[in-house]
Amino acid sequence: MMDFSEIVTLIVRSVETGSIYALVGLAMGIIYKASEVPNFAQGEMATFSTFIAFMVLTVHGAPFYVAFVVSLLFAYILGIAFEFLCVRRAKNPTILSMIILTIGLQMVLYGLSGWVFGTEQRAFRLPFSQFETVEIGGVVISHLGLATIIASFVLMCLIYWFLEHTKTGLAMRASQQNSMAARINGISSNRVVNLSFGISSIVGAIAAMLFAPIITLSPDLMWDPLLKGFAAAVLGGFASLPGIVFGGYILALIENLFGLWFSLEYKSVVAMGIIVLVLYIKPSGLFSKHYQRKV
Amino acid sequence: MTLLNVQNIETYYDRVYALRGVSMEIQEGGITAILGNNGAGKTTILNSIVALIDDQPEKGLIEFDGKTITNMSTEKIIRMGIGYVPEGRQVFNELTVLENIKTGAYTRKGRSEIEADIDKMFEYFPVLKERTKQQAGTLSGGEQQMLAIARALMSRPRLLMLDEPSLGLSPLLVKEVFEIIRQIHQDGTTILLVEQNAKKALEIADFGYILENGRFVASGTAGELKANDDVKEFYLGVKSESSVKGYQRYRRKRRWR
Ligand SMILES: Nc1ncnc2c1ncn2[C@@H]1O[C@H](COP(=O)(O)OP(=O)(O)OP(=O)(O)O)[C@@H](O)[C@H]1O
Ligand SMILES: [Mg+2]
Numbered sequence: 052m053m054d055f056s057e058i059v060t061l062i063v064r065s066v067e068t069g070s071i072y073a074l075v076g077l078a079m080g081i082i083y084k085a086s087e088v089p090n091f092a093q094g095e096m097a098t099f100s101t102f103i104a105f106m107v108l109t110v111h112g113a114p115f116y117v118a119f120v121v122s123l124l125f126a127y128i129l130g131i132a133f134e135f136l137c138v139r140r141a142k143n144p145t146i147l148s149m150i151i152l153t154i155g156l157q158m159v160l161y162g163l164s165g166w167v168f169g170t171e172q173r174a175f176r177l178p179f180s181q182f183e184t185v186e187i188g189g190v191v192i193s194h195l196g197l198a199t200i201i202a203s204f205v206l207m208c209l210i211y212w213f214l215e216h217t218k219t220g221l222a223m224r225a226s227q228q229n230s231m232a233a234r235i236n237g238i239s240s241n242r243v244v245n246l247s248f249g250i251s252s253i254v255g256a257i258a259a260m261l262f263a264p265i266i267t268l269s270p271d272l273m274w275d276p277l278l279k280g281f282a283a284a285v286l287g288g289f290a291s292l293p294g295i296v297f298g299g300y301i302l303a304l305i306e307n308l309f310g311l312w313f314s315l316e317y318k319s320v321v322a323m324g325i326i327v328l329v330l331y332i333k334p335s336g337l338f339s340k341h342y343q344r345k346v
Numbered sequence: 347m348t349l350l351n352v353q354n355i356e357t358y359y360d361r362v363y364a365l366r367g368v369s370m371e372i373q374e375g376g377i378t379a380i381l382g383n384n385g386a387g388k389t390t391i392l393n394s395i396v397a398l399i400d401d402q403p404e405k406g407l408i409e410f411d412g413k414t415i416t417n418m419s420t421e422k423i424i425r426m427g428i429g430y431v432p433e434g435r436q437v438f439n440e441l442t443v444l445e446n447i448k449t450g451a452y453t454r455k456g457r458s459e460i461e462a463d464i465d466k467m468f469e470y471f472p473v474l475k476e477r478t479k480q481q482a483g484t485l486s487g488g489e490q491q492m493l494a495i496a497r498a499l500m501s502r503p504r505l506l507m508l509d510e511p512s513l514g515l516s517p518l519l520v521k522e523v524f525e526i527i528r529q530i531h532q533d534g535t536t537i538l539l540v541e542q543n544a545k546k547a548l549e550i551a552d553f554g555y556i557l558e559n560g561r562f563v564a565s566g567t568a569g570e571l572k573a574n575d576d577v578k579e580f581y582l583g584v585k586s587e588s589s590v591k592g593y594q595r596y597r598r599k600r601r602w603r
Binding site for chain 2: 218221222224225228229231232233234235236237238239
């Protein structure tokens, strides 16, 4: 059996990795809610943006916050450009053709980042160390871990505030629910979808920059997190952003328990297993509430 | 002054020829009614005006406030000052009542004015005030209709178009909704009203058009239409005395073609 401090440590570790999963899942969820497309290029878009930060840091020797801002700016432009140049052009799109479009972009970006930045593993460092630790209430956590948890939490709050309390956020939610009704209220659905791609790409890029220091930066940086983020979104329910966040944390917790009790090596199977299981038992996800009309 | 001028528009849904040359002029300050049976093309007229049907109308010209709006996007047309209460209400089901009303003000600036207008909506529709936090999808049909009207009014339109606002409402509610439409008109908004309930519509309208199979077959002031034998028989349900039914109907139907 585990004692109390071990349990707390386990939970904190899970929140740490779960944050990354949650952010990746959120990035996919934001696009999904706007356009009903799971964006499989999400990972590569994020990786590419991280490479931009890396270049600004190393080649130009800029301070971290400059690299961070430049990278997010790039991510935003990449997101809206993808929507404007590819997604919007698709005539009479089906979900399948849109998925193929995102996979197409994924391959292009993967090839491109290998070609432009090289395929070797690079060390990507944040100003927060992975090896220095602090102890909070008996739990030891790395600076990077703490920064990850806090940054993700702040970002989630920002997204929530934006959607719930700004005019544009309200327009986005309205357009997602009934685009015809949104249009006759003067809301451009094109603009809403475009903005969603931009925001989603930023969220993905932040996740990638928080994740890259843990392993190393290379074109396949986000393969694993993307699978996990996707699993988190399936688990929580693609239609519910809070659900996706919980899905991310729960997935990380299940993974850690699996690693503890069964095998560390095969931890990654958990995500796959969860995707299959959820699709089998409750395809809409755990947290997606399906509102019912009172008749 | 002519606020909306529709000239000879033709609208297709693929090969379905839905509007076969429709023309009308709507004067500022009036209430105009379009009457017609199911499938006549009433909704299609309104959707054509605000450009909701892709690449349509195929032919014709639409002017609002003297400016051509054919080929403009829905969002732009709405911004010019048209409010639209669509068929079937189309409220945002998972937004609250208050949020629904706020989306109506999307095109506007000026926080305090918007707040004042929200209060005004609650004066028009007191039922909504008690339900500001309720999800719109859980409202009754009548409440949803009120909400759809309130939402459309929030953009402060010069022209308010309503598509069958009385559909599915109890007689008492129908009366209430029409009373509110009359009130909105008195407060200075031009009204374009689409209805199957001809009796009610002609009570408040000052001008009306009769639509059949994508064409206007009659038009006139409300008084003229109410006195028209065909309108009486086919829309107001008043039987003419010497009814040799089938033959009579056939002859009457022919008359306005
Ligand atoms: N999306 C569509 N695709 C194909 N045909 C359509 C479409 N919408 C309407 N139609 C056809 O166009 C014609 C006019 O339809 P419209 O909805 O304008 O009628 P309406 O007068 O509003 O009827 P109702 O009183 O039942 O609402 C009908 O014959 C209808 O079948
Ligand atoms: Mg209709």
